[in-house]
Amino acid sequence: MQIRTVQALRALYAPARERSVKKELAQLDAHCTRFVSLSPLVVVASAASSLALDASPRGGEPGFVKVLDATTLLLPDAPGNNRLDTLENILQTGQVGLLFLVPGVDESLRVNGTAVLSTDPHDLAACADAKRSPKLVIRVTVQAAYLHCAKALMRSGLWDAKRHVARSVMPSMGEMMKDQIGGDIPAETQDQMLLRYAQDL
Structure with missing residues (x-):
């Protein structure tokens, strides 16, 4: 049997707790900003206009994703396989979902927003490091941000060296x-x- 309606889906679960609903913010606060500054890995989810989906890991030194202000993130594009799935999706739909991870921390940070591909010199300079200046930067306008509970990473034991x-x-x-x-x-x-x-x- 397949679940085909929201009503049928909701009948299987208790209502979301008030704190789970209220924790979604319209912009980055001090805790979200700190999380991004500590994160060496973000998974970028995107979709094409055909609704084909993609999730791509992006890594760098902690804080490689820059917080310009409470509603703006800069994600530098680093050398990869040149498939450009994420970048082409952004050109088509301008939407992204980000999942930030910090080694040793079981909570994660989810950020959803709109995105554009920027070659603005100021954006490139903000994301340059000792190794390179990026060819382009994914400039994200934050629409929603929230800290995701620790259960998934606790279940997975991702940071437990004994399970590596x-x-x-x-x-x-x-x-x-x-x-x-x-x-x-x-x-x-x-x-x-x-x-x-x-x-x-």
Whole structure:
């Protein structure tokens, strides 16, 4: 049996607690701003006009995403695979959802808003670091921000070193791509991949 209406869905769950509803803010407060400043990883969710969805991890030094003010975030674009899924989606729909993570902290920060691709010199300069100045910056206008409870990360034990998996349990990315794509793609080892990645991290 499929759930097809909001009424049927809501019948399965108790009403949302008042605090869960009220915690959604229309802008970043001091706690949200601090969270962003400590975060080395954000997952960017976006959608194309066809409603095809994408979620892309973006990483850097803690605070690589810049808070300009209570309603503006700057997310620098770093070298990647050049698929540009997120960037093309932003051009089509101008909407993003962000999930910020801080190692060791089980809460996460969710931010939803509109986004544009900026090459404004001031935006690029704000996001430049010792390694590079980005080609462009995703400029996000915050519409909603809220701290997400710790339950998901507590259940996952994500930060628990005793539950970490050795990288050797999976083939290298190159080996998996060789199996998936075939052809003349070399089965790059993990060490070879790390050396290649080091050129543009």
